[in-house]
Amino acid sequence: MPDTKFPIPRNEKERLVALRRYNIIDTLPEQEFDDIARLVAYICDVPAAHVSFIDERRQWFKATVGFEATEVERDTTFCQYTLMDTDMWVVPDATKEPKLIDNPNIYDGFKVRFYAGIPLTTHDGYNIGTICAIDHIVRDINDEQKNALRILARHVMSQLELRVRNTELDKQKEIAELAIYAKDSFLANMSHEIRTPLNAIIGFTELIGKTELDATQKEYIQNVQTAGESLMLIINDILDLSKIESGQLIIESQPFSLRSALKHTYELMKVKVSNAIEFNLFLDADLPDMVMGDRGRLNQILTNLTSNAIKFTQEGDITISVKKITENDNSYTLRFSVKDTGIGIAEDKLETIFDRFTQAEESTTRRFGGTGLGLNIVKQLVELQHGVINVKSTFGRGSEFYFILSYNKVFTQEKKVQKAEQSIKKLKHLSVLLFEDNILNQKLARSVIDEFGFDLDIANNGEEGIEMFLNKRYDLLLMDLQMPVKDGYQTTEYIRCELKSDIPIIAMTAHSLVGEQQKCFDIGMNGYVPKPFKQVELLGEINRVMNKKPAKQFKGIDLSYLLEMSCEDQNFVNEMITLFVNKVPNEIDLLENAVDNKDYDAVRKIAHNMKSSLPIFRLDDLLKDLTLLEKQAIDTNFTDEADEKMNKLRKGLTDTVVKLSTYKS
Amino acid sequence: MKIILAEDNDLLRKSLSFFLESKGFEVNQFADGREALEAIKNNDCDIILTDINMPGISGMEMTQYVRITLGRQTPIIIFTSSGIEQTELDAFDIGANDFMAKPISPSVLLVRINKLLKENNR
Numbered sequence A: 001m002p003d004t005k006f007p008i009p010r011n012e013k014e015r016l017v018a019l020r021r022y023n024i025i026d027t028l029p030e031q032e033f034d035d036i037a038r039l040v041a042y043i044c045d046v047p048a049a050h051v052s053f054i055d056e057r058r059q060w061f062k063a064t065v066g067f068e069a070t071e072v073e074r075d076t077t078f079c080q081y082t083l084m085d086t087d088m089w090v091v092p093d094a095t096k097e098p099k100l101i102d103n104p105n106i107y108d109g110f111k112v113r114f115y116a117g118i119p120l121t122t123h124d125g126y127n128i129g130t131i132c133a134i135d136h137i138v139r140d141i142n143d144e145q146k147n148a149l150r151i152l153a154r155h156v157m158s159q160l161e162l163r164v165r166n167t168e169l170d171k172q173k174e175i176a177e178l179a180i181y182a183k184d185s186f187l188a189n190m191s192h193e194i195r196t197p198l199n200a201i202i203g204f205t206e207l208i209g210k211t212e213l214d215a216t217q218k219e220y221i222q223n224v225q226t227a228g229e230s231l232m233l234i235i236n237d238i239l240d241l242s243k244i245e246s247g248q249l250i251i252e253s254q255p256f257s258l259r260s261a262l263k264h265t266y267e268l269m270k271v272k273v274s275n276a277i278e279f280n281l282f283l284d285a286d287l288p289d290m291v292m293g294d295r296g297r298l299n300q301i302l303t304n305l306t307s308n309a310i311k312f313t314q315e316g317d318i319t320i321s322v323k324k325i326t327e328n329d330n331s332y333t334l335r336f337s338v339k340d341t342g343i344g345i346a347e348d349k350l351e352t353i354f355d356r357f358t359q360a361e362e363s364t365t366r367r368f369g370g371t372g373l374g375l376n377i378v379k380q381l382v383e384l385q386h387g388v389i390n391v392k393s394t395f396g397r398g399s400e401f402y403f404i405l406s407y408n409k410v411f412t413q414e415k416k417v418q419k420a421e422q423s424i425k426k427l428k429h430l431s432v433l434l435f436e437d438n439i440l441n442q443k444l445a446r447s448v449i450d451e452f453g454f455d456l457d458i459a460n461n462g463e464e465g466i467e468m469f470l471n472k473r474y475d476l477l478l479m480d481l482q483m484p485v486k487d488g489y490q491t492t493e494y495i496r497c498e499l500k501s502d503i504p505i506i507a508m509t510a511h512s513l514v515g516e517q518q519k520c521f522d523i524g525m526n527g528y529v530p531k532p533f534k535q536v537e538l539l540g541e542i543n544r545v546m547n548k549k550p551a552k553q554f555k556g557i558d559l560s561y562l563l564e565m566s567c568e569d570q571n572f573v574n575e576m577i578t579l580f581v582n583k584v585p586n587e588i589d590l591l592e593n594a595v596d597n598k599d600y601d602a603v604r605k606i607a608h609n610m611k612s613s614l615p616i617f618r619l620d621d622l623l624k625d626l627t628l629l630e631k632q633a634i635d636t637n638f639t640d641e642a643d644e645k646m647n648k649l650r651k652g653l654t655d656t657v658v659k660l661s662t663y664k665s
Numbered sequence B: 001m002k003i004i005l006a007e008d009n010d011l012l013r014k015s016l017s018f019f020l021e022s023k024g025f026e027v028n029q030f031a032d033g034r035e036a037l038e039a040i041k042n043n044d045c046d047i048i049l050t051d052i053n054m055p056g057i058s059g060m061e062m063t064q065y066v067r068i069t070l071g072r073q074t075p076i077i078i079f080t081s082s083g084i085e086q087t088e089l090d091a092f093d094i095g096a097n098d099f100m101a102k103p104i105s106p107s108v109l110l111v112r113i114n115k116l117l118k119e120n121n122r
Helices: A012-021 A031-044 A143-209 A215-245 A258-270 A295-312 A362-368 A374-384 A416-426 A439-452 A462-471 A488-498 A516-522 A535-546 A560-565 A570-596 A600-611 A620-634 A640-661 B010-022 B033-042 B059-069 B085-093 B106-121
Strands: A048-054 A058-065 A071-073 A089-091 A114-121 A127-135 A254-257 A277-283 A290-293 A316-327 A331-340 A388-394 A398-409 A431-435 A455-459 A476-480 A505-509 A527-530 B002-006 B026-030 B047-051 B076-080 B098-101
Touching: A012 A127, A031 A048, A031 A058, A031 A127, A031 A143, A114 A143, A127 A143, A143 A215, A143 A439, A215 A374, A254 A258, A258 A277, A258 A295, A258 A316, A290 A295, A295 A316, A295 A331, A295 A374, A295 A398, A374 A388, A374 A398, A431 A439, A431 A462, A439 A455, A439 A535, A455 A462, A462 A488, A476 A488, A476 A535, A488 A505, A488 A516, A505 A516, A505 A535, A516 A527, A527 A535, A560 A570, A560 B010, A560 B106, A570 A600, A570 A640, A570 B010, A600 A620, A620 A640, B002 B010, B002 B033, B010 B026, B010 B106, B026 B033, B033 B047, B033 B059, B047 B059, B047 B106, B059 B076, B076 B106, B098 B106
Parallel strands: A277 A316, A431 A455, A431 A476, A476 A505, A505 A527, B002 B026, B002 B047, B047 B076, B076 B098
Antiparallel strands: A048 A058, A048 A127, A058 A071, A089 A114, A114 A127, A254 A290, A290 A398, A316 A331, A331 A398, A388 A398
């Protein structure tokens, strides 16, 4: 037993634990608590009040009114007694209170006569502090004031409780975010680790396929290719789930042939269907061919549904059918269906069939395998494309899964791939430096690039590559992103910022996280090829990057700035030139008029505005003249130079306008 | 990403809008400072680009209004006319995040926008 003079609640130990949970002692003053103390003083009409907390040996004040103190010894306080009670302790005259005989606060310093204290009680019944009203005269408070004190005490406690909860929530949130981050980066890394060797397998298989082979070998190679691609699909599926969960999955919109996509899926699945089952693909006669959408996701949905149908059907037939429901100026709405004569789904299971980790029967997993994720991914994929999916089924008779998607129509475009192949011939002989640490990938890239007829040097990491880059002239850099020593991002940053080189750089990466492509462009790369890369894709990208048109001149007028702004869009260039030609002559007149009239304010305004037009055609000399005019206008003093500059401007700009007005793309 | 662009020179404003839109931004363009500020008040935007001198209200006044009256920390880049140092210092002083002297290089602008957006998202 410690040697103490003050009364100790019987639950003192637990009480101290409860107090510490709020982390309130020795914190800085806060408005909320100061307000409470002020309210107490105001409501009870007393000169002094406080909100305090009591630990083992002291009373610590969170807020005070009418006196200044941080803490006092517990055994000198009135509140040590309040702490013992469940309700308010009111002492109208302290000198008459037996417990307070000899209490220093009555005779020394503060000279307390009246005291009303209410304990601050936690939700689980521990008194951790007090709210008090204090006066120097003998008096009392009425029931309403007492009630107000009780309310304030409860308010303080709920405030404290809320804070604790918030802190706990913040902590949980932090933990959760860390966990999500860890999962994301784990998935990204795993996908990279798996994709890199798989990339090599698929790539080399593609190369073997191009050598001379007999029919059997060709077939074997074809099988390896198919298997490799299926494996890639599975890995992508796993990634998809994590992407869907974190809202990172993006639905692409590219033109594709609906018919050939559907036939492709059908052919792929056909080999898996046993002979006992009739497997059909029914396409409506008026089904459109080319649509804008995500071919891969459609394929994924149909493959998934068909795989299920195959798994659960012993005999009868499985039919994929697609028909057009409606069509408007911009889009088609199509109904896709996968129907089987399999085991069917019991009516009470239909509702939850699309839920995660749900299969129709407990025993399904045992009999048929599967993760229970497939239909959930399918549903989310359909919904991400703003579609709906439904199921009809009769137990023992078969099921039909059907979904409705809208695809935008394709307007022109296309033939991109062909174009790329044609224009390879236009590319000169290129000297290429590849940054890549994986030996298999190095070999693969070498074979592909040899086929293009380019020279290739290979660096094993960023540092080595920079060394090579400094010693030889290259036309193009191919950059793997994950490399030891210096990765692709760091290397690119170094080349752009330190070496100040604008050599074209194409990122090559097996990463598949959303936003990565943008990140590459943001730090100054010019192109992006996801691995495993197809020859055509790489070539297309090289072609695009190398064919960036040089700064153009038109009759001595520099159009490079305008071309950069317009991203080489010819229509926009025309539009800007027309705008310039139409507005500048009028502005010259206005400016000259203002100069003649020494209207400084007008000159300043017109010049300021015109100054932004001139750099668009890189009219740097004229810009200097205009700046001088503006300056003299600001100084409200035109010298002889002003007239001279004005004449030069009129002549120069008129000349430019005349030339530009003959511009035709 | 939404950009509010205030610039009274049509050629520059249209070019910048076209450039930024082709880089995937959504650009709301204004030739008048007051109209731009109305748009800022009524809509969310991720970054503000403004010329320093404009009809209606100036880029500096706009910045001040956004920071003080609206109390928003939306990144702001001010376009200044040929390097007058004091103006630039003032621009920082009233809460602009960056300034760029005209002529504006589109690629530099893009890098600075991306940098500010990244910092702001942290």
